[in-house]
Amino acid sequence: MIRHLFKLIWNKKGAHSLLIIEIWASFMVLFGVLSLIIYNFTNYLQPIGFSYDRVWVVDLSNNQDTVGVAAKNQRIFDMISAYTEVESASRMSNNTPFSANQMNNNVTYNKISAVPDMYETDDNLYETLDLKLLAGRWYRKEDQVSKFRPVVLNKVLAEKFFQDENPLGKILSKEDKKPFKVVGIVDTFKAKGEFMSNAPAIFVQNESMSDWVQPILIRTRPGTDATFEARLVKDIAALAPGWGIEVSYMTESRQNRHKLTLIPVIIFLIISGFLLTNVALGLFGILNLNISRRRSEIGLRRAMGATGWNVTLQILGEMWTLSLFSILIGLLFAVQFPLLHVFDLAAGVYLWAMVAALLTIFVIVTLCAWYPGQQAARIHPATALHEE
Amino acid sequence: MIHLKNVEKVYRTSSIETLALSNINLHIQKKEFVSIMGPSGCGKSTLLNIMGLLDAPSQGTMELDGNPVNNFQDKALARLRNEKLGFIFQSFHLINDLSVLDNVEIPLLYRRSSARERRLLAQQALEKVGLSNRMSHFPRQLSGGQKQRVAIARAIVGRPEIILADEPTGNLDSAMGNEILSILQQLNSEGATIVMVTHDEAMAKRTHRLVRLFDGSQVL
Numbered sequence: 001m002i003r004h005l006f007k008l009i010w011n012k013k014g015a016h017s018l019l020i021i022e023i024w025a026s027f028m029v030l031f032g033v034l035s036l037i038i039y040n041f042t043n044y045l046q047p048i049g050f051s052y053d054r055v056w057v058v059d060l061s062n063n064q065d066t067v068g069v070a071a072k073n074q075r076i077f078d079m080i081s082a083y084t085e086v087e088s089a090s091r092m093s094n095n096t097p098f099s100a101n102q103m104n105n106n107v108t109y110n111k112i113s114a115v116p117d118m119y120e121t122d123d124n125l126y127e128t129l130d131l132k133l134l135a136g137r138w139y140r141k142e143d144q145v146s147k148f149r150p151v152v153l154n155k156v157l158a159e160k161f162f163q164d165e166n167p168l169g170k171i172l173s174k175e176d177k178k179p180f181k182v183v184g185i186v187d188t189f190k191a192k193g194e195f196m197s198n199a200p201a202i203f204v205q206n207e208s209m210s211d212w213v214q215p216i217l218i219r220t221r222p223g224t225d226a227t228f229e230a231r232l233v234k235d236i237a238a239l240a241p242g243w244g245i246e247v248s249y250m251t252e253s254r255q256n257r258h259k260l261t262l263i264p265v266i267i268f269l270i271i272s273g274f275l276l277t278n279v280a281l282g283l284f285g286i287l288n289l290n291i292s293r294r295r296s297e298i299g300l301r302r303a304m305g306a307t308g309w310n311v312t313l314q315i316l317g318e319m320w321t322l323s324l325f326s327i328l329i330g331l332l333f334a335v336q337f338p339l340l341h342v343f344d345l346a347a348g349v350y351l352w353a354m355v356a357a358l359l360t361i362f363v364i365v366t367l368c369a370w371y372p373g374q375q376a377a378r379i380h381p382a383t384a385l386h387e388e
Numbered sequence: 389m390i391h392l393k394n395v396e397k398v399y400r401t402s403s404i405e406t407l408a409l410s411n412i413n414l415h416i417q418k419k420e421f422v423s424i425m426g427p428s429g430c431g432k433s434t435l436l437n438i439m440g441l442l443d444a445p446s447q448g449t450m451e452l453d454g455n456p457v458n459n460f461q462d463k464a465l466a467r468l469r470n471e472k473l474g475f476i477f478q479s480f481h482l483i484n485d486l487s488v489l490d491n492v493e494i495p496l497l498y499r500r501s502s503a504r505e506r507r508l509l510a511q512q513a514l515e516k517v518g519l520s521n522r523m524s525h526f527p528r529q530l531s532g533g534q535k536q537r538v539a540i541a542r543a544i545v546g547r548p549e550i551i552l553a554d555e556p557t558g559n560l561d562s563a564m565g566n567e568i569l570s571i572l573q574q575l576n577s578e579g580a581t582i583v584m585v586t587h588d589e590a591m592a593k594r595t596h597r598l599v600r601l602f603d604g605s606q607v608l
Contacts, residue, residue: 001497003503004490004493004497007486007487007490008483008485008486011485011486012485296481297481297483299442299481300477300481300483300494301494301498302442302466302469303440303442303469303475304469304470304475304494304495304497304498304542305466305467305469305470305471305495305498305499305546306466306498307462307463307466307498308462309463310466310498380443381442382434382437382442382443385442385477385481386433
């Protein structure tokens with residue numbers, strides 16, 4: 001029967017070409033949308049690697065004030081650290097978690113190069129963000145006198161550089177600057193939120209955080225509310241008049257970040273939903289028309305021994321075969337994505353998207369062909385054979 | 389082999405009731421070649437459809453090999469049609485998108501047989517009707533007579549005991565018609581029971597028995 005269906009579809013390929021193109025296009029759109037969804041979903045399943053609850057980010061801007069910036073910076077930081085409401089405070093480069101800023105740099109070990117996200121931080125970040133250390137330690141004040149700059153890598157970067165070797169104590173070179181020495185390994189660090197991939201990351205000790213105005217991360221004690229925020233802003237303003245002060249909660253920044261990821265996905269889903277609805281309606285219409293044109297053939301098949309279910313199965317089978325033709329063409333395009341490393345996504349994401357798109361197409365086609373197939377099964381053979 | 393007892397067929401719509409067959413009693417023996425004649429609209433095709441299990445009588449019983457089939461479910465009826473009956477139609481009913489060989493294979497698709505077996509049986513059936521050189525042709529490339537021979541091959545490919553032919557020569561010229569009838573006679577001589585609806589008196593006379601219908605009733 002399968003061969004019969006293939007022949008029937010193949011011999012009518014000209015008449016079916018538009019339908020084949022429609023299903024192919026739907027498959028490609030679905031493949032794209034599903035790749036995006038699966039990519040984001042697999043990212044979401046991986047831990048973010050730090051704790052953002054009760055963490056505030058204080059963004060400072062010295063505006064036109066250039067007098068004693070480092071001293072003011074240090075005073076502000078010391079004052080913040082001294083609050084009883086503050087569990088821990090830390091300074092880091094502008095690429096704070098959930099922000100839109102990104103910074104990366106080329107790092108090399110044994111001719112292996114990587115361009116990890118680079119975070120310049122002080123010694124307290126580990127505590128403020130509650131990072132998960134897998135090996136070694138976080139850098140500390142004593143490291144400042146070392147001839148190497150201490151760094152902490154995330155696991156992905158450590159594996160890229162060292163595979164099974166122990167990474168601790170290894171020296172990384174960074175162009176012509178002071179080389180890095182690995183002192184610790186953290187698990188994941190997805191600064192842009194759960195939907196970010198677990199990309200290589202490196203934390204570098206910055207011993208001169210006070211020289212520049214940098215964001216301050218504050219982990220507050222449970223129960224700390226907006227009253228403290230108001231007091232904090234007021235106190236900073238008193239210490240550094242004319243400075244810009246902006247306090248944001250990481251939980252809110254995280255939600256904004258999620259929206260940035262999810263909105264395009266939702267837009268693509270709506271577009272593909274419309275497309276698939278159109279395709280489904282088109283298929284349904286074409287099948288209904290097809291069946292009314294093929295009444296005598298259906299009557300003939302019934303006369304030759306087909307049951308009602310055989311007729312339904314024939315209609316479904318034809319649509320499945322047609323979909324298979326379209327999907328095979330679609331797969332020729334789709335497999336290029338993992339083969340050519342398009343968008344640098346993992347091959348598994350594309351493979352799952354192919355499988356999911358294939359199943360979705362088959363489900364839609366089956367739903368569209370089911371009712372016409374049932375109608376075809378109800379055609380009275382004697383009447384249908386007499387009509388021609 | 390086929391036994392119709394007091395068969396009546398009524399077609400009903402919301403406003404009209406049409407009596408297509410009334411009190412038909414007919415017994416067709418094994419290996420018999422019976423023709424059914426009558427004017428247009430007298431119920432010949434309806435009678436053939438009932439014998440072919442494509443339609444059910446409104447009243448009366450239809451027996452096949454001594455078994456009443458009135459209450460058979462769709463699956464059982466389909467199986468009987470597939471194994472015991474072969475159909476030939478006036479307008480051939482070939483599927484234009486399939487080759488001659490694939491058209492002939494159709495009845496075998498609905499029974500358990502391998503592709504190789506199907507191919508072999510279809511080739512044998514086409515050889516029997518003299519069309520072994522047209523197997524890969526498509527119906528639109530054939531003449532009317534050739535199309536009907538393909539339809540005969542399709543009817544006999546499953547080795548049915550009964551062949552039901554609804555005006556098989558109706559769309560053919562007399563020479564072609566004679567050729568088709570000769571094939572049917574040959575099949576009958578080989579053991580097939582044949583029931584043929586025809587308008588042609590000369591054709592009917594070449595069969596064993598003639599049943600005449602008029603206004604849905606048997607003319608005795």
